[in-house]
Amino acid sequence: MGTYDIMVHSHSLFWLIAFITFTLSVVFSGKGKAKPAKIMHMILRLCYILLLITGISMIVMNFYWATFVKGLLAFWLIFMMELIAVRSSKGILEGRQKTTFWIGFAAAVTLVFIFGYGVTG
Incomplete structure (x- = not known):
């Protein structure tokens, strides 16, 4: 197993942990x-x-x-996750803004998966 393979597996694991902690962060902030x-x-x-x-x-x-495009999309996804997590914890994520951020999050996740697993080089 080469260095690149180790990076790929580590990166995938960090994304899994990030999604779990993001979900828990949003769920706990509302309770x-x-x-x-x-x-x-x-x-x-x-x-x-x-x-x-x-x-x-x-x-x-x-x-x-x-x-490179996937990297840019991942930046966008991280940005959306951070916006949602911060605004949820402050209790200021509501109404139209909430819908917009969650749609942006869903679009970013979809595009990252398409470029991560669908487009090969």
């Missing part, structure tokens, strides 16, 4: 459990850093237009 939501959000931010490190290293190791 009045501020401390667990904060802890989940801190773990989520650590995952962002690890995702960026492994993702950028994979782009550098195997540069192809689709991996």
Whole structure:
């Protein structure tokens, strides 16, 4: 198993952890459990850093237009996750804004999966 394969598996694991902690962060923020939501959000931010490190290293190791586009889409996905998590914890995510952010999140996830698993180089 080469270095690139290790990065791919690590990156996939960090995405899994990020989605789980994102979900828990949003769920806990709505239930009045501020401390667990904060802890989940801190773990989520650590995952962002690890995702960026492994993702950028994979782009550098195997540069192809689709991996670069996927990287840009992943930035957008991380941005949407952070917006939703922060605004949920503050209790200011409601109405039209909530719908817009969740649609942006769903679109980003869909496009990242399409480029991650559908477009090969």
